[in-house]
Amino acid sequence: MKHARIGLFVILTGCLALFFASSTAFCEDNAKARSLDQIASDINLRLEYLRLEMGKPPVPIPEVAIEGESPRERYHLASSLFNKANILYFEWLHDIEEHPPAPEGPIMDTHVADLLSRVYSLLEKSRVGMGLPKNDSAAGQPVKCDFAFLLSANRRLNGLLINSLAPRNAFQQVSLAVKHAARLIARFPGVERIPPAEPMPRRKIPADVHARLLKCLGMINELDRRSGMKPFVIKSFDFKGAVVDPSDVYDLAFIIVSELDHLHQQTPGARNLPSFYFPETKFPSQVFQRAGILEAQLKILDQMTAADPNWLKGER
Helix, strand or coil: CHHHHHHHHHHHHHHHHHHCCEECCCCHHHHHHCCHHHHHHHHHHHHHHHHHHHCCCCCCCCEEEEECCCHHHHHHHHHHHHHHHHHHHHHHHCCCCCCCCEECCCCCHHHHHHHHHHHHHHHHHHHHHHCCCCCCCCCCCCCCCCHHHHHHHHHHHHCCCCCCCCHHHHHHHHHHHHHHHHHHHCCCCCCCCCCCCCCCCCCCCHHHHHHHHHHHHHHHHHHHHHCCCCCCEEEEEECCCCCCCHHHHHHHHHHHHHHHHHHHCCCCCCCCCCCCCCCCCCCHHHHHHHHHHHHHHHHHHHHHHHCCCCCCCCCC
């Protein structure tokens, strides 16, 4: 158990730190060889193959309606998928791969394709580590690589892990979102960047945290519109009776971090955040409380930007 915890620490801190480093380098060979949808179809087939061989039950897939999807959102969900594939790889081969640095400039689907090719490679290496045959004869239905597919793939891959994502992983991402919101508030001198936390709530579950983060994303949507940017909107998110788990919260928090970072990248002299800590064991209530700080920060940004729609422009 100790080695598993160390492995998760290395994977989720090392990979995410590299994620926010800028680089123009990415592997174009895989992206050119196969289309994004072809790579997604391969991942879809491999996930189902591993599920059946491992004797895991099917994972219920939520229905999500979105608006304004771009390669940026697909890339961030692909990044989350890479982290989970890395955990699976570590669990079976006691090794990890570095997350490729985030692309410099606008994110394109070629970047998504490259990252997903790496995900498929990790799944293949894990299959070999499990001693399973390749099963080349299997064929599946073509898949469209969109936000909904990547969300479902994350959920399914989490279901294959021995050490699935826990509330502390979601807490880490929400804490990172708080740091991103704080540096946006810093554009307004004299304003408190991190409001005090609310009293510790009790008996919260991941579904409560997920709902609060959806509200936060809606507030970010308003900031985008006010700033003249196209928002990424989750119009509905229906788990259809399925239990919301910490991995779902982690993925949504991952998207929120990306949206806040995208806002920050519009400011002069935008810089990447320094590395962040890996928290100890947390309850969902503690993640809910931390999300409350983020919600309070977004309310501050709403108030401050209402009178200053050009808040992202110019030095301050």
